[in-house]
Amino acid sequence: MKVLVCISNVPDTTTKITFTNDNTEFNASGVQFIVNPYDEIALSKAIALTEAGKGSITVIHVGEPSADPTIRKALATGADEAVRINAVPHSAWFVANQIAHYAKDKSYDLILLGRESIDYNGSQVAGMLGELLGIPSVSAVKKLDIEGERVVVEREIEGGKELLSLPLPAVLGTSEGVAEPRIPNMRGIMSARTKPLTVVEPIAVEELAHIVRYETPAPRGAITFVDASEPEKLVELLHSKAKVI
Amino acid sequence: MSVLVYVENTEGKFKKTVYELISYAKSIADLYGSQLTALSIGHVADDELKSLGRYGVSKILRVDSEQFKSFVNQAYASVIASAAKHTNANTVVISNSFSGKGLAPRVAAKLGAGLADGAIDLPTIDGNTLSIRKTAFSGKAYAITELTSAIKVIALTPNSYDVKENPTDSSIEDFAPENEEHDFDTIIKEIVRASDKITLPDAEIVVSAGRGLKGPENWGIIEDLAEVLGAATACSKPVSDAGWRPHSEHVGQTGIVISPNLYVAIGISGAIQHLAGVSSSKTIVVINKDPEAPFFKVADYGIVGDAFEVVPKITQAIKAYKG
Numbered sequence A: 001m002k003v004l005v006c007i008s009n010v011p012d013t014t015t016k017i018t019f020t021n022d023n024t025e026f027n028a029s030g031v032q033f034i035v036n037p038y039d040e041i042a043l044s045k046a047i048a049l050t051e052a053g054k055g056s057i058t059v060i061h062v063g064e065p066s067a068d069p070t071i072r073k074a075l076a077t078g079a080d081e082a083v084r085i086n087a088v089p090h091s092a093w094f095v096a097n098q099i100a101h102y103a104k105d106k107s108y109d110l111i112l113l114g115r116e117s118i119d120y121n122g123s124q125v126a127g128m129l130g131e132l133l134g135i136p137s138v139s140a141v142k143k144l145d146i147e148g149e150r151v152v153v154e155r156e157i158e159g160g161k162e163l164l165s166l167p168l169p170a171v172l173g174t175s176e177g178v179a180e181p182r183i184p185n186m187r188g189i190m191s192a193r194t195k196p197l198t199v200v201e202p203i204a205v206e207e208l209a210h211i212v213r214y215e216t217p218a219p220r221g222a223i224t225f226v227d228a229s230e231p232e233k234l235v236e237l238l239h240s241k242a243k244v245i
Numbered sequence B: 001m002s003v004l005v006y007v008e009n010t011e012g013k014f015k016k017t018v019y020e021l022i023s024y025a026k027s028i029a030d031l032y033g034s035q036l037t038a039l040s041i042g043h044v045a046d047d048e049l050k051s052l053g054r055y056g057v058s059k060i061l062r063v064d065s066e067q068f069k070s071f072v073n074q075a076y077a078s079v080i081a082s083a084a085k086h087t088n089a090n091t092v093v094i095s096n097s098f099s100g101k102g103l104a105p106r107v108a109a110k111l112g113a114g115l116a117d118g119a120i121d122l123p124t125i126d127g128n129t130l131s132i133r134k135t136a137f138s139g140k141a142y143a144i145t146e147l148t149s150a151i152k153v154i155a156l157t158p159n160s161y162d163v164k165e166n167p168t169d170s171s172i173e174d175f176a177p178e179n180e181e182h183d184f185d186t187i188i189k190e191i192v193r194a195s196d197k198i199t200l201p202d203a204e205i206v207v208s209a210g211r212g213l214k215g216p217e218n219w220g221i222i223e224d225l226a227e228v229l230g231a232a233t234a235c236s237k238p239v240s241d242a243g244w245r246p247h248s249e250h251v252g253q254t255g256i257v258i259s260p261n262l263y264v265a266i267g268i269s270g271a272i273q274h275l276a277g278v279s280s281s282k283t284i285v286v287i288n289k290d291p292e293a294p295f296f297k298v299a300d301y302g303i304v305g306d307a308f309e310v311v312p313k314i315t316q317a318i319k320a321y322k323g
């Protein structure tokens, strides 16, 4: 089984988000970057599927050299090789096209991504990639099992779940539940230094959508405390002031 | 030029989020001064389809054959793209629901359209450029996205636009879509729905509890409060990780993102990853025994106290108020 895992390089979940250049750019100074948490799940599943010599894992990242530590972390966790498409990942469409172009003649059986990247929260790349490669995609799966030439996945739907069977190759966005997260061990960290990281130049892609500006949400007004012995006061406030009940 | 909205049915019925979506699409059609067409895939009775007219739909395209009985991402994406071409749509509106998140990027890629995912309010339109706001960085910021392609796809976050009546004469037309060879390769094996409960993404009121509840056996007071409020229940991540509650209730950065009118957080500390999933709730009430709990900093109303004492009292007070 040949698995391609797409990883994005995102600010650590506890980062205070600020912007520069008149709110047109994310302020990355002093920010710790990590492998997108959902992509870690994808990678952990790929490791489980290919363990004991049953296949290989390539991780791919579209980004600048500053992302190399994140890529090395994925190699240390257990990927066999890495590819970095050397470009600023300025939109999901751009990223999907780069990955599709790289993957199209490499006969991967499975392409795994995260459900979404926690920076732009787009949940776009998986579907676009599936479409560009002409293969099925499921954007958020909670369980994943290979059954012969097909893959059986569970996905969430409003108020329930759905079980689907898709032919391989397929593109799947993973979320919690798909695999136990793995972390690099000492041997992994040592061997990551010598595993191949190939840098590939990007192809030209027509831009269809781009982020022009950021805003930070207005802070909420001051909190109103209600005494624990006066629950009817809370009910009154929710009714006549907040108008939510 | 027209606006096309894809209306997702749940076992033949439209939920409130569909009427929100149509109201939103109608407002966009009005911005362009154009008409709104709705596309329904799968079996929906005529009466139910006609209900769409109340919110401004002029024409309803229906695709109702055995093949389309259940949702198959690729096949449905082809139908939406072919309906967009058929109606000469310049804007396609889809819900950012679980299924919508799978559809929108495929539809956009098929049409060569720019995609604005997770939109939270109406776009502004300037010539061929459409700008739209979405949440980014897990609720810690908004991003303004500009779409410059000829056709645009917008995926609207559920619960972010109010339903607006706009009675319009609507006609139903059967539509024969174009599908591709491999569109039906995916097989739906099973659909499981927890039927009678209000689902989390649709809920206007959500009662949520965390590790402060100590154990699954204590959830009775949470369910009682949810019941009197007509609310859905939710929980923090450690609670679902420990198996106290199902994963489908886990809200936050790695769980479901919700924006109900009222979010009641009980025994939840308010970690940044939890807030990422709930901070766009319109009103937040926090009940916590620790006055220093970070959640109080982002709440509208707070009670400092022991959940086991406070929650049953609130339930009683609401019962009394509702009479």
Ligand SMILES: Cc1cc2nc3c(=O)[nH]c(=O)nc-3n(C[C@H](O)[C@H](O)[C@H](O)COP(=O)(O)OP(=O)(O)OC[C@H]3O[C@@H](n4cnc5c(N)ncnc54)[C@H](O)[C@@H]3O)c2cc1C
Pocket (backbone or CB within 6 Å): A013, A037, B209, B210, B211, B212, B213, B235, B236, B237, B238, B239, B250, B251, B252, B253, B254, B255, B266, B267, B268, B269, B270, B271, B272, B273, B274, B277, B287, B288, B289, B290, B293, B305, B306, B307, B308
């Ligand atoms: C990458 C990552 C992703 C994450 N994603 C999520 C996510 O999506 N969602 C999420 O929720 N968390 C997430 N977390 C975990 C998050 O950081 C917190 O650990 C978690 O939200 C804490 O849950 P809690 O508030 O229920 O528990 P605790 O932090 O243990 O808080 C319990 C609270 O209950 C109060 N309490 C105790 N007893 C009582 C009582 N009798 N009455 C009233 N109050 C009481 C305490 O004062 C305390 O404030 C994530 C963490 C990481 C690292």
Ligand SMILES: Nc1ncnc2c1ncn2[C@@H]1O[C@H](COP(=O)(O)O)[C@@H](O)[C@H]1O
Pocket (backbone or CB within 6 Å): A006, A007, A008, A009, A036, A038, A039, A060, A061, A062, A063, A089, A092, A095, A112, A113, A114, A115, A116, A117, A118, A120, A121, A122, A123, A124, A125, A126
């Ligand atoms: N720059 C990138 N390079 C490689 N994969 C990416 C990149 N950005 C996003 N992805 C993948 O696409 C998934 C969904 O991202 P998004 O559509 O941005 O929410 C992520 O979880 C990654 O698996």
